Amino acid sequence: MSDLVAQFQLNFIDGDRWQLIVQGLGRTLVIAVFAVVIGVAIGALLAIIRSTYEKNGEDMKKRSKGRYALLSVLNFFAKIYLTIIRGTPVVVQLMIIYFIIFAGSNNDTLVAVIAFGINSGAYVAEIIRGGIMSIDEGQFEAGRSLGFNYAQTMIYIIIPQVFKVILPTLCNEFIVLLKETSVAGYIGIMDLTKAGDLIRGRTFSPFMPLIAVALIYLVMVMILTALVGRLERSLRKNER
Amino acid sequence: MNDNVLIQVKDLKKHYNDGEIKALDGINMEIDQGEVVVIIGPSGSGKSTFLRSLNLLEMPTSGQILVDGVDITNPKIDINLHRQKMGMVFQHFNLFPNMTIMKNMTLAPMKLLGKSKEEAEAKAKELLAVVGLEDRGDAYPNQLSGGQKQRVAIVRALCMEPEILLFDEPTSALDPEMVGEVLDVMKKLAEDGMTMAVVTHEMGFAREVASRVVFMDDGVVIEENTPSEIFENPQSDRLKNFLAKVL
Numbered sequence: 001m002s003d004l005v006a007q008f009q010l011n012f013i014d015g016d017r018w019q020l021i022v023q024g025l026g027r028t029l030v031i032a033v034f035a036v037v038i039g040v041a042i043g044a045l046l047a048i049i050r051s052t053y054e055k056n057g058e059d060m061k062k063r064s065k066g067r068y069a070l071l072s073v074l075n076f077f078a079k080i081y082l083t084i085i086r087g088t089p090v091v092v093q094l095m096i097i098y099f100i101i102f103a104g105s106n107n108d109t110l111v112a113v114i115a116f117g118i119n120s121g122a123y124v125a126e127i128i129r130g131g132i133m134s135i136d137e138g139q140f141e142a143g144r145s146l147g148f149n150y151a152q153t154m155i156y157i158i159i160p161q162v163f164k165v166i167l168p169t170l171c172n173e174f175i176v177l178l179k180e181t182s183v184a185g186y187i188g189i190m191d192l193t194k195a196g197d198l199i200r201g202r203t204f205s206p207f208m209p210l211i212a213v214a215l216i217y218l219v220m221v222m223i224l225t226a227l228v229g230r231l232e233r234s235l236r237k238n239e240r
Numbered sequence: 241m242n243d244n245v246l247i248q249v250k251d252l253k254k255h256y257n258d259g260e261i262k263a264l265d266g267i268n269m270e271i272d273q274g275e276v277v278v279i280i281g282p283s284g285s286g287k288s289t290f291l292r293s294l295n296l297l298e299m300p301t302s303g304q305i306l307v308d309g310v311d312i313t314n315p316k317i318d319i320n321l322h323r324q325k326m327g328m329v330f331q332h333f334n335l336f337p338n339m340t341i342m343k344n345m346t347l348a349p350m351k352l353l354g355k356s357k358e359e360a361e362a363k364a365k366e367l368l369a370v371v372g373l374e375d376r377g378d379a380y381p382n383q384l385s386g387g388q389k390q391r392v393a394i395v396r397a398l399c400m401e402p403e404i405l406l407f408d409e410p411t412s413a414l415d416p417e418m419v420g421e422v423l424d425v426m427k428k429l430a431e432d433g434m435t436m437a438v439v440t441h442e443m444g445f446a447r448e449v450a451s452r453v454v455f456m457d458d459g460v461v462i463e464e465n466t467p468s469e470i471f472e473n474p475q476s477d478r479l480k481n482f483l484a485k486v487l
């Protein structure tokens with residue numbers, strides 16, 4: 001017991017090392033929150049392109065060749081984006097973006113936000129597209145038959161329903177992202193994981209700092225999971 | 241061609257899989273203002289495809305559909321404006337589940353016709369009263385029975401003040417005891433002079449309400465005539481066979 005207390009003292013109290021953990025946690029949260037915002041923005045854009053192509057492409061082809069050509073090109077690039085991002089490890093993407101694309105940048109947190117945002121965007125795109133495709137075709141047809149155009153049907157009728165369907169999944173995406181940011185140390189960012197590792201290197205006692213880091217992730221994930229569960233239940237209750 | 245023609249369909253074809261499936265294979269038809277055209281025929285004969293072509297939910301392979309003299313298959317026309325004037329009622333109602341009945345009915349008039357909320361709601365209330373649902377405006381679709389949902393779907397379409405209503409098997413998804421309440425609403429509309437095209441298996445409705453019955457099979461119109469001629473004096477073997485099965 002007294003050994004544990006001594007360990008705690010060594011790893012967190014001496015040299016105010018707990019501050020590293022707090023700073024690291026702050027960095028982790030900043031990266032995850034901003035990355036998910038970027039991810040949702042990119043994901044929504046990609047999903048709109050992909051589902052418009054799938055659902056409205058034929059119609060557009062007949063009415064406007066130019067717009068259809070543009071949509072086809074956008075859809076093509078969206079597909080490439082999705083393939084590359086989902087086909088390579090996030091840590092490799094992070095390093096490519098940091099060491100090659102933004103070589104020499106001194107704002108490594110911003111680079112991490114961009115990298116994780118780009119990564120998350122691919123997964124969010126598929127979540128949103130899946131949500132759009134899950135809505136009964138009859139809803140589109142009802143909208144169109146009332147005289148709404150494609151965009152109006154999406155905005156007034158489909159998206160509000162999609163939002164309800166995918167909100168829990170989007171929150172889960174944030175939880176995944178929160179854990180994935182733990183590789184940020186590869187580009188020298190002192191996030192929560194890196195902070196624990198740093199303390200371990202200084203005190204030569206791995207147990208306390210690494211378990212502490214693990215517990216902090218675990219508690220955050222458990223809290224968020226519980227919140228998502230509540231959200232799901234309340235959405236289901238409102239679903240009449 | 242008389243002045244009352246609302247819709248004129250010329251040699252309408254809809255093929256799938258490069259012509260392998262001929263859902264519609266040359267339909268010619270006129271629908272006059274105030275007419276109730278009931279379309280009957282075996283399953284797979286192209287009834288839904290025909291009805292859905294009339295507001296271009298299905299894009300025809302070839303042929304023309306003239307509405308008020310305007311060919312709506314022309315890609316240059318604004319199909320959305322035309323759809324506003326052609327209400328559609330679906331087999332599965334397709335009410336918006338996340339909106340109240342009132343919202344279901346006022347969304348399109350407010351967004352598309354530029355009606356104020358008060359105006360749109362007043363109209364919706366009036367129509368709900370006609371179908372006996374004046375107290376259900378605040379309900380959500382899944383709080384209603386199937387028959388009630390379909391009555392709402394009909395008045396939702398009416399809120400756009402369409403020139404014609406298209407019905408695709410409006411009672412086929414209903415429990416038998418609810419069929420009557422929906423047919424009654426449709427009958428009332430017909431009496432009030434609404435132009436309607438109705439795909440249905442309710443032969444009683446066809447006999448009583450239709451101004452004309454169209455019998456389709458294999459993507460073509462086999463026979464079309466007054467209800468009494470169709471039911472008492474069928475000409476083709478196919479119609480005789482069909483009637484033998486359904487009556």
Ligand SMILES: Nc1ncnc2c1ncn2[C@@H]1O[C@H](COP(=O)(O)OP(=O)(O)O)[C@@H](O)[C@H]1O
Binds near residue numbers: 256261263290
């Ligand atoms: N999207 C489609 N692809 C291929 N074949 C189709 C499609 N939609 C309808 N069909 C075919 O067209 C024919 C007519 O269908 P439909 O109009 O639904 O008939 P009905 O409403 O009279 O039962 C059927 O043979 C059907 O299988």
Ligand SMILES: [Mg+2]
Binds near residue numbers: 287289409
């Ligand atoms: Mg059908």
